[in-house]
Amino acid sequence: MLTDTLQRKLKALEHYPQLPAGLVQRFGELLPQLSPWQLLRLNPLQLAQDYNFDLSSLLDLLLYSTRIGLFDLNWTVVCLGCGSTEYTYGSINGLKEGHAFCPVCNQDVDFSLDRQVEVTFSLHPGIADFSEQVNPLASLENYYRSYFSASMKHAPELLPLMQSLCLGLYWVEPNERVALPLQAEPNSLYRVLNLQSHSQFWLKTGSELAALPVVVDTDISEQGFVENERQLPAGEVSLRIHNCSATTRILTFWKYDFEAMLAVLQSHPSQLLPFLSAQMLLNHQTFRELYKMQQLDPDLRLSIGSQTVMFTDLKGSTAMYEQTGDYQAYALVQRHFDLLTACTRRHAGSVVKTIGDAIMATFSSPADGLRAALEMVADIDTLNQPGAELQLGLKVGLHTGPVLAVNANERLDFFGQTVNLAARIQGLAEAGEIWVSETVLNPSTEAILTEAGYRFEARSAFLKGISQAMPVWRCQRD
Numbered sequence: 208m209l210t211d212t213l214q215r216k217l218k219a220l221e222h223y224p225q226l227p228a229g230l231v232q233r234f235g236e237l238l239p240q241l242s243p244w245q246l247l248r249l250n251p252l253q254l255a256q257d258y259n260f261d262l263s264s265l266l267d268l269l270l271y272s273t274r275i276g277l278f279d280l281n282w283t284v285v286c287l288g289c290g291s292t293e294y295t296y297g298s299i300n301g302l303k304e305g306h307a308f309c310p311v312c313n314q315d316v317d318f319s320l321d322r323q324v325e326v327t328f329s330l331h332p333g334i335a336d337f338s339e340q341v342n343p344l345a346s347l348e349n350y351y352r353s354y355f356s357a358s359m360k361h362a363p364e365l366l367p368l369m370q371s372l373c374l375g376l377y378w379v380e381p382n383e384r385v386a387l388p389l390q391a392e393p394n395s396l397y398r399v400l401n402l403q404s405h406s407q408f409w410l411k412t413g414s415e416l417a418a419l420p421v422v423v424d425t426d427i428s429e430q431g432f433v434e435n436e437r438q439l440p441a442g443e444v445s446l447r448i449h450n451c452s453a454t455t456r457i458l459t460f461w462k463y464d465f466e467a468m469l470a471v472l473q474s475h476p477s478q479l480l481p482f483l484s485a486q487m488l489l490n491h492q493t494f495r496e497l498y499k500m501q502q503l504d505p506d507l508r509l510s511i512g513s514q515t516v517m518f519t520d521l522k523g524s525t526a527m528y529e530q531t532g533d534y535q536a537y538a539l540v541q542r543h544f545d546l547l548t549a550c551t552r553r554h555a556g557s558v559v560k561t562i563g564d565a566i567m568a569t570f571s572s573p574a575d576g577l578r579a580a581l582e583m584v585a586d587i588d589t590l591n592q593p594g595a596e597l598q599l600g601l602k603v604g605l606h607t608g609p610v611l612a613v614n615a616n617e618r619l620d621f622f623g624q625t626v627n628l629a630a631r632i633q634g635l636a637e638a639g640e641i642w643v644s645e646t647v648l649n650p651s652t653e654a655i656l657t658e659a660g661y662r663f664e665a666r667s668a669f670l671k672g673i674s675q676a677m678p679v680w681r682c683q684r685d
């Protein structure tokens with residue numbers, strides 16, 4: 208590690224006043240202790256847990272680090288079936304396709320930002336060059352570590368099956384030709400996988416038996432295997448693969464037994480460790496503030512399966528403009544925005560926009576949104592003078608559901624029925640009330656409300672845009 212460069216970068220980080228005192232120093236002391244693989248794909252949730260960092264502050268630090276060339280941001284599509292990392296991009300724009308193909312599971316992965324997109328941070332190569340240690344071609348272990356997420360832990364029971372199905376492993380240099388021998392059984396499937404190019408080549412046998420050995424010739428190019436499959440009779444086969452690409456290719460040769468694989472995976476499911484999802488990053492206030500100038504693809508449309516959307520409105524602001532005049536009223540409205548933004552930030556959310564005296568904010572879970580709402584209502588109350596005729600009050604609405612992340616007027620915005628309904632649910636609230644939809648309430652959010660001294664009662668509301676009455680909950684202090 209180039210300690211002089213690192214020290215200079217750490218000094219630069221100290222200039223961000225938002226970071227808590229001592230955090231940069233602690234982080235700087237930890238960095239040299241982390242392994243090259245950890246520094247290649249830093250998982251902030253894991254790091255916060257292992258080293259007792261406040262996650263929100265650690266994320267802030269890492270985001271500021273991307274601005275000064277200490278870390279780079281990676282957006283990686285992970286297949287939840289097998290944990291393989293399909294593609295990694297340096298910008299959210301790379302995710303724009305919305306789907307990827309997993310060659311391991313042999314299926315398309317429609318991904319959503321809350322489930323299949325993992326965000327990691329890699330130490331900038333200018334600080335330390337780990338290319339040797341993490342070279343995917345250096346060993347089979349490196350190869351698998353490179354192409355599978357560290358967040359996916361496979362059950363040990365999977366290993367004996369994989370070993371029984373693996374027919375060979377080949378390193379093929381550019382322009383080299385390799386022969387893969389096979390005693391092909393009738394009515395069977397075999398495949399050669401190359402994770403580097405996300406591609407595979409299938410051999411399918413029928414019931415007939417070949418009298419003579421069969422030779423199959425095929426090529427692998429820069430884009431992957433040039434053909435997808437070949438039919439052949441059972442018997443002795445020599446599969447010859449020519450590496451026409453400019454890179455060394457690692458080929459793994461497998462007998463394919465879907466049923467056996469499914470049986471092991473169902474009885475011994477893989478475990479997914481917590482990771483920073485793209486949704487969590489988009490809902491992080493500092494990310495929104497730092498990256499608002501980033502050029503977003505005009506056609507960006509990315510799905511989030513479950514997003515909690517909040518709208519607020521300030522009661523009493525119109526009367527306040529009349530009574531106190533624009534100057535004072537404006538200052539108070541700004542103060543109210545500051546309080547709401549601080550509450551949003553404290554609960555892992557972000558303010559997407561302000562509309563008049565209202566805000567729209569988003570959160571990765573109903574619990575985060577509800578906790579923020581409770582603090583907001585309490586904080587706005589502190590702006591009121593006791594006994595004053597004019598009282599401000601916050602009216603809040605929350606709804607959870609699927610949304611699309613889109614580029615609206617060069618800003619990352621969220622779109623869809625969930626957003627519309629959240630706005631309409633907010634319209635039901637009186638000052639000091641939080642109205643939520645059925646999707647927001649669950650045992651954990653109910654406990655949060657009860658603990659905060661709130662009672663909640665079921666209502667039914669006809670909301671514009673939906674044909675039937677919808678159950679909603681009115682939450683107010685006892």
Ligand SMILES: [Zn+2]
Binds near residue numbers: 287288291311
């Ligand atoms: Zn997969």
